[in-house]
Structures are given as C-alpha cells and as structure tokens.
Amino acid sequence: MKKIVSGWGTFMAALREIFDEAAYSRFLGRAGVASSSEAYAAFRREFEEVKVRRPKCC
C-alpha cells in the first residue's frame, strides 16, 4: 500500500513537472508571493524565455 501511495505521488510529481505546475510553485516560493493572476503573469514572463527554447522532438 505504501508503495502504491509513493508511486502515485511520484506519478503526480512527474505530471506537475511536465505541466509546469511545479515550476510555478517554485516561482511562488522564490518570489515569496501567493498565487494570483499577477503572480502567474509574472511567472509566465520569466518562464517563457526558458520554455520556448526547449527543443521538442519529432
């Protein structure tokens, strides 16, 4: 049971990383602000430069 819970946690963590939710959480932590429309806009501005340079394969 413990293994299933841990596996599910890792699976969700992978999804949160793939879908940039984890990056947003780190941004909030680093900036010391709560989630809001403005915070998300600031995150996107900062994050876009890194994100758009990521290659995606064929």
Added chain:
Amino acid sequence: MNKTLAILGWGAVAVAGALAVGTIAVHRGEPINALWLVVAAACCYALGYRFYSKFIAVKILALDGLRATPAERLENGRDFLVTNKWVVFGHHFAAIAGPGPLVGPVLAAQFGYLPGMMWVLAGAVFAGCVQDFVILLFSVRRDGKSLTEMAKDEIGRVGGFVAYVAVISILIILLGVAALIVVNALKASPWGTFTIAMTMPIALLMGVYLRRIRPGKVLEVSALGFVLVLAAIWGGQYVSQNAALARVFTFSAPTLAILIIVYGFAASALPVWLLLAPRDYLSTFVKLGTIALLAVGIVVLHPTLHMPALTRFVDGTGPVFAGKVFPFAFITIACGAISGFHALISSGTTPKLIARETETRMVGYGAMMAESAVAVMAIIAACVMQPGIYFAINSPAGIVGQAPAAAAATISSWGFPVTAADMQALAHAVGEQTLYNRTGGAPAFAVGMAHIFSHSLGGETLMALWYHFAIMFEALFILTILDAGTRVARFMVQDALGHIYKPLGRTSWYPSILGTSALIVAAWGYFLWQGVKDPLGGINSLWPLFGIANQLLATVALCVATTIIIKMHRARYAAVTLVPLAWLVAVTFTASWYKMFDANPRVGFLAQARTLAAGPATGATARLIFNNRLDAAVTGALVVMVLLVLVESGRQWWGILSGTREAPVKESPFVRTRLVEEQG
C-alpha cells in the same frame, strides 16, 4: 539463492525474447499475432537495459554517484534543479516523443512488418538508447552544455558549425514535412478540420482560465480542455453531416497549406501565453494519455497482423515512397530506433535536472526504450489493417490513379486485394468521403488506431469517433511541434544574427522577431508548398530528406560521443558508439547517394528533374525541376558537412591514439555531492 533466481529469471526472459524474435523473423505465409511483437520488444528492452546499458555505465562511463551534477552545483530554481529521477524520466520522455515514432514506422510498413520491427529493436538497444544515454551523461559532466557546444569543444569549430547547420536544416525540413502530414490528414475532411479548428478557442479558454480564474492549475485546465476536445470531436460528426457547415470546413490541400503557414507565422511572432502555451499543455495531455491508452488497447485486443512479414516492395518499387529496404527503411524510421534530434534534448533541459550521474542510465537509455515501444505500437497499428487498405490509403494518386476502381485494381494487381466497395465502406465507417491517396502516414495510423480502440472499447459504432480522435491527436501535437519548432529555430537564427548586428539577437525586439519568424516560416513553408504540389504526394521526397538530415545529426552526436570516449582513455570500448556510427554513415550516405543520383526518377531528385525537363515545359514543370534540384543540393550540402565532421573527428582520434595530440577532457571539475550526506 538470489543469484540463482536472477540467472533463471533472466534466462527465461532471454528464451522468451529469442522465441518471439525468431517467430517474427521466420514466420511466413500465415498472419501472426501482435503479441509476438510486444513480447519480443519487452524482452529485448529488458535485456538491453539490464545488461548492455549497465556495461556502458560501468565500463565506459564509470558513472559516479558521488559526483555533484550541475542540477546540484548550479541550482537556481529555474532551469538547474535537482529533480526526482522518475519526474525527469517523464519530462524527458514527453520531450522526445513526437509524431516521428508514429509516422515513420507506418510509412516503412510498406516493406512488411519485419524490417521495421527488427530495426526498431536493434536500433534502439544498440544505437538510439546508447546515443541518448552517453550524450546525456557527457552533457551532465559539462554543466549541461548543448550538443553544438560540445561538438565545438571536443571536435573543433567545424563540428560546432555543422551541428548548428544540421539542427536548423532538420528543423526546417521537419516542420515542412509535419505540416504536410497535417494537410494530408485534413484535406477534404470537414470533421477533422472542424475538430482542429475548435482546439483554438478551447486553448484560448484554457489561457484565460489559467490566467484569470485558477492561476497555474495546468493539470486541471488540461483535463477540462481534453473534455472540450472530446466534445468537439463529437460535434464534428454533425458538421460533416450538415451540407452547409461541411462546406465551410472543407478545404483543398493548397488552402490548408496557406492557413498553416499563416498560423505558423502568427504562432512564432505573437505572445504565447494566451493561445500557444495552453495548446502545448493540451497536446501533451492528449499525447501521454493516448499513448498509454493505445498500449492498453493493443494488449487487450492483441490483434492479428494482416501485413506480411516482407512485401514485394523491398525491391524499391513501393508506392508509399520509392527506394529499396536498404537504406530507406533505416532513414524512414528514425525516432523509434535512433534520432539525432534526441541528442539535442539529452543536452538541453534534461541534464540540468539530473540529481545524480547514476540516474542518466534510466533517463537516457530508459526513455528512449519507451519511445521505441511507441514505434512498435505504430507498426502494429499499421499492420493490423488489410494490406490492400493500407496501400490504398498511403499511395499517391500519381501512382495508383484518382478513380477508386482503377486504384483498387492497381493495388489488387500487386497481390494485395482491395475493392472500391471496401474502401467506400471503410470511408463511411470513419465518417470520411474518401480514404484514397491520404499520404503521409497519419490517416493510415488513425485507421489502425481506430480499429484497435473500437474493437477493444465501444465496438464498430464508435469507429468514426475513434478515427477522428486519432486524427485530432496527431494533428494537435504536430501543430504544437510546428509552433514550438518555429520558435526554437527563430531563437537559433536570432542568436546567430546577434553576432552580426546586436539588436537582431534581442528576442524582444519586434523587427527582429518578425524578420526571423518570416525567414523560418518561409523556409519550411517552401518545403510544405513543394510537398502539396508534388504529384507523387510530397512524402516520397520530403520524408527521406528529413530522415537523412535527422540521421546525419545522429552521426554528429555519435562522433562527439566517440571522441569523448577516446579522450577518456576508453578507446577499447569505443565500438559501443563506433559501430552505430559506422552503420549510420553507411545508411545515410547510401540513401543520400540514391536520393541525389539514382537513375529512377521516383528515387533520384536529379533523375526526376531530367525526366521533367524532357517533357513539355510549363510553369509548374519548371518549379518541380527547381524543387528537385534544390532537394538534391540540400542533401549534398548536408552530406559534405557531415563528412567534414567525420574527417575532423578521425584526425582527433588518430592523433590521440598515436600520441601526437593531447586529449584534454573538457569536463567540469569533480565536486563531491552533498546530497548523500543530506540523505544520511
């Protein structure tokens, strides 16, 4: 006791794998079950991972769990970040899994399932996984440097330059081919076009939701978007059945090409948060979900493969694309076996997330195995169809003719019986007007996928919905590649132009954004237009060109890897990268020679130009002649550049091995990790 059990267990895996591979290889005449392919793949991957990747990890790379990675040393909370290995695995797999492993194997199925299957297994275990693994580790040991930077450092300026040009070329050709696949999937298909058109307002809604309603809740909004996309697929059925609405969403190939070119330019030049980022999330969500669903569907249904192991087209006369099984099967299937493009991702985001060197094995080698498994699923999806249907869908009108009866008669005369009535019934079942001449691989894959899904869930009545779900899935993430790829290429060009005139390098300066976006879109748009106007369907010339460019990039990556291995004083193990390198050189150089100089006009670009020149001169002919000469020149230029890298690498290797050249390893200095102490 444990050791005895392990030996027995791995022995059983080896026996099962040998039996499955043997069955696939020698079985002739009767159809075989797809589960043989699944078992062969599972056993080969398990053995390759357990033994071959461990050998590489221990003997050549000497992975060191105590050495701090750049994620730890340079952690900044943005791109450098210590991350759980399974999370990195998922992240890496999501980045390398694109349309390539789906489309390539479908096209190569014209040779039968055997060549593609063998190449996917052997290519992945001995070449693709090795390339991804070693490049990832070498990048980790060099602070996450990119392939082009490593090529410059280890081989010299020529290496860096060629890698750069190869990357740009591949991107442009890839984007042209990807757009052509979408055009061929959506032309004269109001249902498919409506569904894809609806993804735009859905993405806009997701963008607003993310920004205003629930900031940052990407998984939640992606699930919501997915439900809306399913509703759009459902709605597409009504659009296709309503004459007035169907007319609005029915486009010819040239019109669709223009729409996609305009979309590509807008995608590259406009701010991305509202439309493109949500589309990217939606596409990833659909991609991961569909791949998982397809795997389950294949195991549940375990369908019979109707395509023979080998077809008569191994002789090079295939209708899908011309060229013999060697070398063309090996450049047609790239991503499922080895893809140079993966080296960019292994030296891009991923090395900056790896917590420990030892994890590069699972992420680099393991994720490529998963990618290869996707290619196996694509082979199965293509081969479950009756071969006559497969060829009717994938053959261009220039080969089989426009009229259904004539096309069916031509295909039947090849020994693959199909009737116009069969095709009409299939088109009706999937909600299309016709399925003839739908080149590009996507519609054939969609039919195969719909067959698997409808037989394991929902029955025949859902065939049309599953078909359009598959088309939406392919078109959605090909379009995502299109806008992401255009932006990546734009940044690369801006970086280069910035050395000439500084403002051109500023990614926020609008004249530069517009100019470089136009340049990139014009380049891939040219190839797209060429494909749309090609009487042989475009795929015949463009997919091999893409395959050659992609495998040439893998050649550069393996040159870099071999050079570093030799510099690490592991020359006696250099065969691990040298053998795949030699194979790729043989494949790509032979394919390039055929594509440039073969006397058959369906194969050789120059022969086709000569044939066209000998016929009546029209404006269209003059353009086709120019296109063929351009394709030959592009192929020749790529080969010459890679030859330069090979020569330069060879000089390095010779100098190091003969002791006339110093071999400094340009790794970051060893720093002991703190993660071990922290974890106790």
